[in-house]
Amino acid sequence: MPRRHVQLHARPAQEPQEAAVDVLIRDGLGDLRRELDIPAQFPPDVLAEAAVVIARGPDGERSDATDVPFVTIDPEGSKDLDQALHIERQGPGFRVRYAIADVAAWVRPGGRIDGEVRERVETLYAPDGRTPLHPPELSEGVASLLPDQVTPALVWTIDLDAQGAPGHVTVVRASVRSRAQLTYVGAQAALDDGTADETLQLLREVGTLREAAERARGGITLPTPEQVVEQDSHGVWTLGSRATLPVEEWNAQISLLTGMCAAQLMLDGRIGIVRTLPAADPRDVERLRLSAHALGVPWPAGATPGDVIRELDAANPTHAALLTDATSLLRGAAYVAFDGEVPSAPLHAAIAAPYAHTTAPLRRLVDRFVGETCLALCAGEPVPTWVRDALPELPGLMAGGDKHAAEFERGCLDLVEAALLDGRVGEVFEGAIVDVREDHDLGVVQLRDPAVRGRIEGAGLPLGEDVRVRLTQASVRERKVVFELAEPQADAASSSTEPNLERR
Template structure:
């Protein structure tokens, strides 16, 4: 399930900073206790991380001028990229942090990672998968630091289609740690180096290929909860920059190549998503018609969705409805017999998680399988033996992370309105649950979503609502209709 997103005026702050800060911090502590979120690492894990030395495998590839592109302040850098022309096409070098070079199978770090499964994020910090000594230090692809990495070399033709894939252990060194905003600025003003210039070219080619495959991307802004230096909390939305989308296409490309390597080798772990239920597609088409959103003849859901604007209430409502098309994602492991279904419907191709091993457990094992398959050597026993349990571990980890993320956002939303019960706000209905005479309203300012009760709630239309309850302890917000909704198209 994709993350919940909202559209918000930038910099919207919570009122009564100190009081709300206390509520939020108490609520986050309670949420962590409720969900058993770990605090720190056991001594044995920290000691093993400090003593870890990478195995010596891998030739030198520090001559390749890699760069990383991440959010500002990131230290757990999984990926570094370099792109160059290769004849009429392109050559993508993609270095992925080699976590397996540091982690002893069956050791303390390995055992703890299987409990945590993935890095968890909250407004007041993150709970890392691996000890910071590794994930934000020696194993991270920080600039100027020589690190063990899995070096993917993917050759593309002039249309951006892969023609050859290799993955090998190498020692790499990033030249620069770029931010998304800085990278975008240099591309826009013409000062970008070759890798960034070609990232745009290849990214656009890969986006076009995604459209041709029938892939589905929900164009929604990311909801961001942050605490400012003065102690006030902000709840905002951040639309992704083009360079983020192009960078993501390199990661998707690598995951698709990893999946094909494992399918050809008849061993691996795929990330699958079933095709949308035709009934859900028909329901989405009916919603589009009700909302006044055009659905041309023979257009696929992806064709319609990629042109929606989340700042438009009708479009936001349809995007909420569209999440029903992306249900049922799973991890599928196999050894000897390829599964009958290997596709990820949103990507419209077989796909595997392979590019975030510092932050996600399964990627370490996928990387190890791909190195062996690419070289034609036996898969290490520790990687093969983990296949049976990985899908279950990842499913529980994803569920846990989703509960934590939703809880954090619900908490801040409730805190934003805790002193404003009884006030009336402008909003739009973005979801309707006819069987329960209820729905979901999206406020415009502040940007909060909450349950609203009533009869015949019109999907996607404007409505004035009153805050009925805002409870930080239960992380809930409820509304009621303050006056009849405004019909779409009315003066």
């Protein structure tokens, strides 16, 4: 399940109170970075090597694909562009071309950049900016698929039939030139008003087919909104949520498709590294079914958890509560490397297929190695020694990097929530109870405004119901907010759900 990123849309503070919140957030982020040993900059020798490789130019021979009218689709302001897309019709089906930044063209195995990125593992996101995996001169410059720049890439060509199922798959080194840097908002607007070009129109068509295929496979996607920190027209800091646009989901389906093809290539070739997730424990599925029944959420006969989850709306309090419970189905994700013997359980249960990370090499370490493995397998050549030698250590590196990133992003969100509620202890807010830990008389409340999700203490917490809650603690230093029910429940016993559901 993807983590939620917090975006900070800031402008210069206009009022003293606004400036104070700004100071709290930025000072707190500095403390968090020091606590988690987040590097402030790249070492001089890493930057020196980056300057040398940029002056030298990219390594490797490649074909010329600059005639393909690729476009990128990313959030507003993105500079580290990993992926560029082109789709065309091919008979009754489609041909998807997906250009992925060729990071190996710039990063010398065993060099200073290579050593640094193995320490960093992945790009970290905070409200005030990114801590990049690679030096920005690479990740936001020559290695990024910026528009009107000739850039080295790994170009995947995936032929799909009329139902969107993949057939022939290849990946080669090529030079590409993106025609346009689109944003999700702009791309969705073009699709909605009928001005979208053929690639965007076919993205909608192919994305919809791939979503249907995901449903047929039994895949699970949790509709988790993105939390956004911003200042309103009056200069007041707010924390809100933003639902993903349809074009984001369709674009994500192309990335998933590529990752699934990469995993199958490596499994067939008996070498590589895949992302796995075990099937949900039947006891967790039964608990979720009991929760749905208690919350009044329909669970039709024969429906899978994915069928039910797909119909949920995170803005509905009862649905939000069930979505919180549903995270228990997605535990145990891991990276599994192999060389000669295929893993006994290679599936990713949420995707309901084998899957590998390969489409974000500017921002995630493992993708470079997967891309190089697939290149070699498609060409019928040996996998490079530097890739093969790294396979045993990659699962541990990625697991540690994922944990570090999750701690940092969780700390950022906790900090922002505490800073926005600083000085408001005693105030009453509208919200909904989205999780209850019955044996500890505590749970989680999701506020309406600001969109804070915080700890709530007290007996008889009514799961999935709208409530009024009082803020009892807001500590920026501890990055912690705590609430209590502002009004006693009329019948605590009847408000609770089925007993002993062991919610986590």
